[in-house]
């Protein structure tokens with residue numbers, strides 16, 4: 303699957319220049335990507351082994367509609383087996399398509415920081431780390447040092463309460479786990495993160511309560527939908543969604 307429109311509420315489509323991964327922390331236990339590979343084995347001849355797809359590197363240039371693109375829903379771009387040269391090509395494509403916003407999420411915070419200075423960070427690249435419980439808040443310290451215009455956290459699946467230092471962070475996504483073996487989220491954990499975001503002036507996005515299916519628990523937190531986006535997103539929309547088709551054609 304080169305790209306798919308997605309049901310993930312905080313993005314529009316996915317782009318997977320690599321697929322496959324290895325588990326690194328408790329948030330990986332019921333990895334969605336691995337489950338998808340098991341379900342559709344013919345689409346993934348290498349199974350869940352890290353696989354580069356250079357033939358997909360130029361795909362976003364063909365997508366003219368400005369979109370939020372989640373990079374590597376089926377992998378982790380900062381996996382040790384992704385060569386730096388390949389990462390640079392991914393970043394180059396991002397830089398060449400400023401009408402899109404790219405959301406990259408990693409659990410490999412150490413490699414992220416190690417490589418951060420050798421990469422060019424286009425303004426339309428949002429960089430995030432996963433934080434599933436308090437044992438992994440140190441990932442945020444690594445992210446803070448990365449020169450991305452938007453830095454975000456994905457606290458999904460949220461597995462415990464979190465005390466966050468949100469300095470230098472622009473956006474926080476929270477969600478409970480879904481699936482047959484989901485680990486239930488305590489709503490108080492999500493409420494606390496929302497309150498910390500409000501205190502720090504950080505955009506808060508509540509994706510789902512979770513349960514046996516993604517929609518089972520709904521999306522309400524204290525009776526409200528929380529769909530906040532980073533302020534740069536609103537500027538991006540103004541620039542690219544108000545008929546800048548000519549500019550896109552020129553750039554692409």
Ligand code: SF4
Nearest residue numbers: 323324325330333377
């Ligand atoms: S890092 Fe992401 S893609 Fe990789 S195993 Fe963990 S949850 Fe799955």
